[in-house]
Amino acid sequence: MIEDILSIKTLAEEDVKKADDLGTIQSIRIKYLGKKGILTDRIKSLSSIPKAERAEYGCVINETKDYIERIITQREEEFKTSELGTLLKARHIDVTVPGNFVPCGHNHPTSNVLEEIIDVFVSLGFRVEDGPEVELDYYNFEALNIPKDHPARDMQDTFYITDDIVLRTHTSPVQVRVMERDKPPIRVIAPGKVYRCDTDVSHTPMFHQIEGFMVDEHISMGDLKGVLEMFIHAVFGANTKVRFRPSFFPFTEPSAEIDIGCLICKGRGCKVCKNSGWVEILGAGMINPRVFEMVGYNPESYTGFAFGMGIERITMLKYGIDDIRLFFENDKRFLEQF
Amino acid sequence: MRASINWLKEFVDFSLTHREIANTLTMAGLEVEGLEEIEGDTILEVSVTPNRADCLSIKGIAREISSILSLPLKDVAVTPLNEEGEPPSINIKTPQLCRRYASRIIRGVKVGSSPQWISKRLESHGMRLINNIVDITNYVLLETGQPLHAFDLNKLAGGCIIVNTAQSVNKLLTLDGEERALNSDMLLIWDKEKPVAIAGVMGGLTTEVTSSSVDILLESAFFNPISVRRTSKTLNLITESSYRFERGVDIEGIVYALNRAAQLILETAGGKASKLIDKYPKPFTPKQIHLKLSKVNKIIGINISSSEVQDILGRLGFKNKKKDEEEIIVTPPSFRQDIIRDVDIIEEIARLYGYDKIPPTFPVVRLQPVGKNIRRGIIATIRDSMRRSGYSEVINYSFLNPAVFDKLRLPSDDKRRDMIKIRNPLRKEEASLRTTLIPSLIDNVSFNIKRGEKSVRFFEVSRVFSHSGQKLPEESMRLAGAYLNMPLSLWQGKHEGFYDLKGAIESLFLELRIGDYSFTTGDICEQYLHPGKSCTIKIGSHNIGSLGVLHPAVSQAFDITGDITVFELDLERVLSYIPADIIYKQLPKYPYVERDISIVVTEDIKVSDVNSAILSVSSDIIESVVLFDIYTGHPIPKGKKSLAFAIRYRAKNRTLTDSEVDAMHSKILNVLENSFKAELRS
Numbered sequence A: 001m002i003e004d005i006l007s008i009k010t011l012a013e014e015d016v017k018k019a020d021d022l023g024t025i026q027s028i029r030i031k032y033l034g035k036k037g038i039l040t041d042r043i044k045s046l047s048s049i050p051k052a053e054r055a056e057y058g059c060v061i062n063e064t065k066d067y068i069e070r071i072i073t074q075r076e077e078e079f080k081t082s083e084l085g086t087l088l089k090a091r092h093i094d095v096t097v098p099g100n101f102v103p104c105g106h107n108h109p110t111s112n113v114l115e116e117i118i119d120v121f122v123s124l125g126f127r128v129e130d131g132p133e134v135e136l137d138y139y140n141f142e143a144l145n146i147p148k149d150h151p152a153r154d155m156q157d158t159f160y161i162t163d164d165i166v167l168r169t170h171t172s173p174v175q176v177r178v179m180e181r182d183k184p185p186i187r188v189i190a191p192g193k194v195y196r197c198d199t200d201v202s203h204t205p206m207f208h209q210i211e212g213f214m215v216d217e218h219i220s221m222g223d224l225k226g227v228l229e230m231f232i233h234a235v236f237g238a239n240t241k242v243r244f245r246p247s248f249f250p251f252t253e254p255s256a257e258i259d260i261g262c263l264i265c266k267g268r269g270c271k272v273c274k275n276s277g278w279v280e281i282l283g284a285g286m287i288n289p290r291v292f293e294m295v296g297y298n299p300e301s302y303t304g305f306a307f308g309m310g311i312e313r314i315t316m317l318k319y320g321i322d323d324i325r326l327f328f329e330n331d332k333r334f335l336e337q338f
Numbered sequence B: 001m002r003a004s005i006n007w008l009k010e011f012v013d014f015s016l017t018h019r020e021i022a023n024t025l026t027m028a029g030l031e032v033e034g035l036e037e038i039e040g041d042t043i044l045e046v047s048v049t050p051n052r053a054d055c056l057s058i059k060g061i062a063r064e065i066s067s068i069l070s071l072p073l074k075d076v077a078v079t080p081l082n083e084e085g086e087p088p089s090i091n092i093k094t095p096q097l098c099r100r101y102a103s104r105i106i107r108g109v110k111v112g113s114s115p116q117w118i119s120k121r122l123e124s125h126g127m128r129l130i131n132n133i134v135d136i137t138n139y140v141l142l143e144t145g146q147p148l149h150a151f152d153l154n155k156l157a158g159g160c161i162i163v164n165t166a167q168s169v170n171k172l173l174t175l176d177g178e179e180r181a182l183n184s185d186m187l188l189i190w191d192k193e194k195p196v197a198i199a200g201v202m203g204g205l206t207t208e209v210t211s212s213s214v215d216i217l218l219e220s221a222f223f224n225p226i227s228v229r230r231t232s233k234t235l236n237l238i239t240e241s242s243y244r245f246e247r248g249v250d251i252e253g254i255v256y257a258l259n260r261a262a263q264l265i266l267e268t269a270g271g272k273a274s275k276l277i278d279k280y281p282k283p284f285t286p287k288q289i290h291l292k293l294s295k296v297n298k299i300i301g302i303n304i305s306s307s308e309v310q311d312i313l314g315r316l317g318f319k320n321k322k323k324d325e326e327e328i329i330v331t332p333p334s335f336r337q338d339i340i341r342d343v344d345i346i347e348e349i350a351r352l353y354g355y356d357k358i359p360p361t362f363p364v365v366r367l368q369p370v371g372k373n374i375r376r377g378i379i380a381t382i383r384d385s386m387r388r389s390g391y392s393e394v395i396n397y398s399f400l401n402p403a404v405f406d407k408l409r410l411p412s413d414d415k416r417r418d419m420i421k422i423r424n425p426l427r428k429e430e431a432s433l434r435t436t437l438i439p440s441l442i443d444n445v446s447f448n449i450k451r452g453e454k455s456v457r458f459f460e461v462s463r464v465f466s467h468s469g470q471k472l473p474e475e476s477m478r479l480a481g482a483y484l485n486m487p488l489s490l491w492q493g494k495h496e497g498f499y500d501l502k503g504a505i506e507s508l509f510l511e512l513r514i515g516d517y518s519f520t521t522g523d524i525c526e527q528y529l530h531p532g533k534s535c536t537i538k539i540g541s542h543n544i545g546s547l548g549v550l551h552p553a554v555s556q557a558f559d560i561t562g563d564i565t566v567f568e569l570d571l572e573r574v575l576s577y578i579p580a581d582i583i584y585k586q587l588p589k590y591p592y593v594e595r596d597i598s599i600v601v602t603e604d605i606k607v608s609d610v611n612s613a614i615l616s617v618s619s620d621i622i623e624s625v626v627l628f629d630i631y632t633g634h635p636i637p638k639g640k641k642s643l644a645f646a647i648r649y650r651a652k653n654r655t656l657t658d659s660e661v662d663a664m665h666s667k668i669l670n671v672l673e674n675s676f677k678a679e680l681r682s
Ligand SMILES: [Zn+2]
Pocket: A262, A263, A264, A265, A266, A267, A268, A269, A270, A271, A272, A273, A274, A275, A277, A278
């Protein structure tokens, strides 16, 4: 009797071993464990076994049933796994095809640098102001202590609309407009387009400037140095060399020009720095009391500094661009580098 | 200003190398822009700022070196001349335009070429050689900064000089052979009968010193800077002389320069000098400036003592007297006409103290809110949005060629043709200011096509300029964009420029939270756009811009093959429609039901019309209508298209029942059948 069960077990083992797909293994389950299965049949006949032998015989049948169930399930799982594998293999994509993306556009390099500079000064509490690009001669010159018939007018070649209206030659008129409107303390930067009647390899008739100025009761030239050195280090790196040298602007006194150590040749001398190792990037100074008088400030009560810089020039130094005309050609291959 | 090192050393004995002296001058405000080695000498190319007229001479630069390095300044002494005979008669009719006029006659000179030491120096300083007399006036000009003029005495009627304006005389033949048109208020030098020179600018041809001259009259004068500048500007004639007069010469140095020239002439050309005449009706009175030590330290940000200040002032040749511990009374010398008030002296102190020695500090200020520039912030958002949509920023000149409007087919009365004109443009193509950004963007695309680019997405944010009726023009912001695509990747679907740009604009409006916009046809759109592929962009009922494919005739005029789509928006208007605040709307409490509807209509039916017709059926329970398919081709009959919309239904206060939705859906179908002769697609 028990031998009979053990032989069923052996047969089932052989069947399972021979099975080669999920269908076969499922029919093997029916053959042995189904409603009319071989082993099920033996379980049904258990009642006809003499009582004394029934317990042991029942035990063997149950163990065998569990065993067959286990080897069938195990084989079944193996088949399921490999079938899914085949299925997944059949449905693959080419991951190397380019994605559906909208390529991001690019900021103009001048805008990049302009925004970077604005951020530095906004972080120091400077407010951003605008002014007109077509400006009264009064704001562009007279109020900045550049009277008509003064040789200082030769410093900037001017586009005229009429005798009294010009394309602003610098962003400095914003100084006057803001000071006419507001009382100190003032901290302002004014970015924008400016125009000079001048064109050659290193000049374009339009370019961008940022003007900055600060007026309070005790602003010194040392403060001007501190703020501009900080600015230069923020934009060009902490190791950039800076030097201040005397210069002349009618609206500042004392006046200074600020050079940085040439970034191209690291001070050894090259074409960009005309072999001097230095490149001028800023004009600055203490606001001339004459300007304060023009806007109705008492020059004995207030002092202030002002500075101005050409953005294209700074952008050229920062990115190593060697031709200012590239900024206005708008060549896609140029623009896409920024 | 060119300056020979050897010549400088005649006035100041310095031992620095050429590079060192260049650096020293640069760091004191006289920027040396170049060094040129010439035979046995080095020439410094010094950039002299307009305030430093005193440095437009060898002696001036030498004086500067002596101040910076604290070295003695040597003077070339003029030995007393053997005077013989009376000086000429000088009559200044306009003392406000000529504050001083000194002169001597030198009789019996031998005009010829200059000795080599003079001619070499003149040539290395960029002066043309004329003859020994004229060359000496130029030599003294370079040496002292004082322009001189020599007349042929025998060609001067009456042998005398009258200084007066041109009045009714309207032309004069100058030394360069040009006939100059004169204004009545230009200052001239006259003899008894006729004008003989344009004062301070250039001499006349008739009285020039030539090889046959024997007696000469030397002029050394101070002419009013503004008058000389106006004359020089009007005549468009800048000379070594006018350049110095308009910046201001040393009124106290006039006789010295005259005598120096007379001495050199006697030495090299012979002759006898007459007595001196020096017309100087109102002699120079030095200014006295009160300088407060505390102000010096406050403005520069240093802590300098009054004795250090006095040392610097002394080196500069500024007379100074200590009034008390706090105040010094300073008298600047006559050659420093730029020193007017205390800050001018403070600059001199800072300059000689050394800008590099001023310690950098941070200002101590009261904390105050910065105040945001909201407009700038929005414009930054707009630029970012365009960039994220794939558009790159371009920057163009503000100039425009008026001829471009014909290429754009703008009507002759279009307001944009009325541009602000520049009086002195560099080129006639750049003679006016932009009233639209479109032509610049078309040029940008065309430029890139010529360089082989096949796909371009550009935008520009910039001001345009128009007449305002006020003194200054109106400046308003525009956003414009251009799209060119010659597709590279057909497998990713065809990119239509129109829809690409439209999408960018819609995305921009979404970012700015502007909801009430539309793209409409029917209005008169731009003449430069394709009539069938263009539209007006509106917010509410206001036109704010246009979008469309360029008209083929315009593309042709710009020499472009291929479709370019462009748009332009009036940002001032857009800015005015941006809602100030975000107001939260409650989330819906009840679920939605979504049904699709697919209809067949004739091809001319516009999606937006169908869309709004559906929405108008019920504002209560139709929440949204989204187009999800447009199809033409089999089995749709020719001339027709199929449109498919997903309609979302939702009520605010209850869950909708199927029968409610069914009823609404068939009502919509009815409306579409009636309005558009739509058929349900089976
Ligand atoms: Zn360099």
